Amino acid sequence: MSDPARIHDLLIVGGGINGAGIARDAAGRGLAVALCEKGDIAGATSWASSKLIHGGLRYLEHYDFRLVRESLQEREILLRIAPHLTHPLRFVMPHSSTSRPAWLIGLGLWLYDHLGGAKTLPPSAAVAFADSPYGAPLQAACRNGHVYSDVQTNDARLTIENVRDAAHHGASILPRTRLLSARRENGIWVCTLRTADALVFDMRFRAIANAAGPWAARMHTLLGGREDIGIQLVRGSHIVVPRLYAGDHAYTLQNDDGRIVFLLPFHDNFTLIGTTEVRVRDPDELPAASTEEVAYLCRATNRYLRNPIRPQDAVWTFAGVRPLLDDGKENLSQVSREYRFVLDQPRTGDAPLLTIIGGKLTTYRRLAEKALDRLAPTFPKMAPAWTAQALLPDRMIDSGADPGCDFGGGLCERDVRYFIEQEWAHDADDIMWRRTKAGLSMNRKQRDEFTLWLERNR
Template sequence: MAHDNVDLLVIGGGANGAGIARDAAGRGLSVLLAERGDLGGATSSASSKLVHGGLRYLEHYEFRLVREALGEREVLLRLAPHIVWPMRFVLPHVEGMRPRWMLRAGLFLYDNLARRVTLPASQALDFRAHPWGGPLNGQSRHGFAYSDAWVEDARLVILNARDAAARGATILVRTAFTGATRDAEGWTATLREENGQERVVRARAIANAAGPWVMEALGETGVTTKDRIRLVRGSHIVVPALYEGDQAYILQNDDRRVVFVIPYEGRFTLIGTTDVPHDPASGPPRCTPEEAAYLCRAVSRQFRRPVTPEDIVWSYSGVRPLHDDGAENPSAVTRDYVLKMDRPAGRGGAPLLSVFGGKITTYRRLAEDAAGQIAAALGHGGGAWTAGATLPGGDLGGLSSEAFLAEAERRYPFLPPPQLRRLFHCYGGELDAVLGHAGSLADLGRDLGGGITERELAWMMREEWVRAPEDALWRRTKRGLHMTEAERRNFAQAFPEVRQAA
């Protein structure tokens, strides 16, 4: 039985948990993170893949949240340019919905609530003259364009975990938190590893970042709270590309929600999302036929090319653990986060901090807030630092992404440009470390499917906690989407051999 002694035990390996582990480790705390599945394996890999301020949150007067998120958008563009990049969004005006003056006013606020550094301001569009009106069915003659950013969400989690590990944190995947007891000096927690073995952790503090399972984890500590979460399912569908171009669309729907239509993986279009109450008793989240039909209708109302459920090549769903603020409409429930510290009165009460809610855009601010509170409770020094520290691969040596890619093309002329671009958007400035200065395709080993070579898979196993084929195909990359079922089976068959060699 393994025993660990740390300052902080983090429960949950999503964006929030990995972010807290990274921030705390960088402050000099000893940290152990336990994730019962794969890192980013639930909510954090099932988002709309956007770093955005949340334009529609303005309607709910969430100005502070929008301002904070817009500020974080600039931070993440700077810290991880290989996995976060600008994207232009087209917002058609639809008669009978929000009037043009309201859209214009909202975008003016969106442009000015926080300082923009890298992104252009919004603009009015005449679809009769602008090519971005081409994919639309002609019912909207006018619209607007504005900027937000794309993020490879699952990789964002991995990079935070890798940086945490580089700063001394222990990262345990497929290791479940099964309970903890508190005494005057700290917590004694039990973990169950994938092989069934028990691990005991002695921690001075616990951060409960279990996401949809935050209440379940809290119950294992014996701590009670009046706070509650609402589980809201967000489903997405993927169809063959509906149009050419890098622009995305944000469509007003007749229920006053919005639906995003986003270029995806070069060959596809991503459509999402829904807001449906989720009952955990129904099992893992999945896109229901009703949700798929809803998304298809939303796009077909405004696009020249209609979308039907038969067009769907893949779908995914995630559960958002929103802090229950009493709103009746799931879409109106705040996306802001709430941190609750439980610490018994008197000397030596071991702290327990629980995370309720949040969104991927503001994960770093949440982690900074959480780690700061924990460090203060433990009487530990060290201030905020993550706003200026690039994530692994984010240091491009002073080059822009395109300049870095151009230089990489000179170093690796044998790599097809689409494959090299994909590798850059996974590994950024660590590209040489992954490829090992290979001089030919043969140096990278077999192509195991979807362009994943033996060398790349070995890297993911050694450096990114890949333990199963789906970790590599659907989270570290999305190459499973580009493969046939037979190719995915062949990949799974080759997986143990590469794992043994790695």
């Protein structure tokens, strides 16, 4: 598998957005990097988000100004370095009897427009729905509101493109490979890894970055980290329904419990609705949208829409687990989306373990830079930060090549082979739901047939 005597610089545990961002940054700075992911790249939280690159308007209410500013700055950077994976979106926020007062919303939006310091996106504005197409799907009682700007992305593809670029810069990518254990030996980590085929092997590293998301606290303890790490695991679910309204905009709906629910345009023919907050104890529990969460999302939507939706309208549901800082707050909406680093290095000269806690998709790039700042004493020759200016790669499928079998939903054999050979895809779900969203437009029979085909032809 790998020369056990060779000493690499950095092992990154976790192929979610944070691990992917750190791998790309570190490999581009000249470090010898390996990234291990126990499942598929982006196979845990990083494909189950609301897919927004956003400042987090509601974090202003919790005075999280640092986080909002950084997120807005990152929004600008990602629009620049990933134009193929990001696009601006107008969010329509109707006022209701339970909304924050209009003047407070106006003030918050003014701050939101200015806090990041950039002016690429159109500013917020008040809107009267009688004169605006934004009002068309809304109930007659919704007369006024505000519009503001944020950005939509494709979370799984953003993660995969970061990993592809890390590999392009020389990183070894080890998907379906779990870090089983690690011990410090003469200033080096000796790490024991296991592949999906049960092959167990050792690799040596000067440092470990633990970006295991919901498993980060468990991993920190497994590797002997001394600080007691607090992570709150909070499940969020989404439903996807056939497109609810014309237009490319989104809606930000305030529910009667004070929470926000988004309606987002999704893959041409669909609307994505989310999300929820449910406390979870065990990261190994496979997240799934419960009946109650689906009903909650329908209820929140129906407070505003002219044509109500029902749970059975959902053509797809998915859920992910947020690994949040445990800041002692009981109300899950108020738990900060900030991130924190814990550096474990018992004595000078010991190989460091850097654990990442919390974060958002939006802040992954800056988080990666800061993670490497924390590891800089171990790597004094590391090149400077570079990712704020460098374009992320795009898929390069040869559209002139023979497409081969047509599996439905726009998925063909040529593309499937590309995902397997170039993007570490293995299972049908990796391709139907992460490399693409073809699964949404395929019927059950097509999905079953593709799964069978892949098992026979892989």
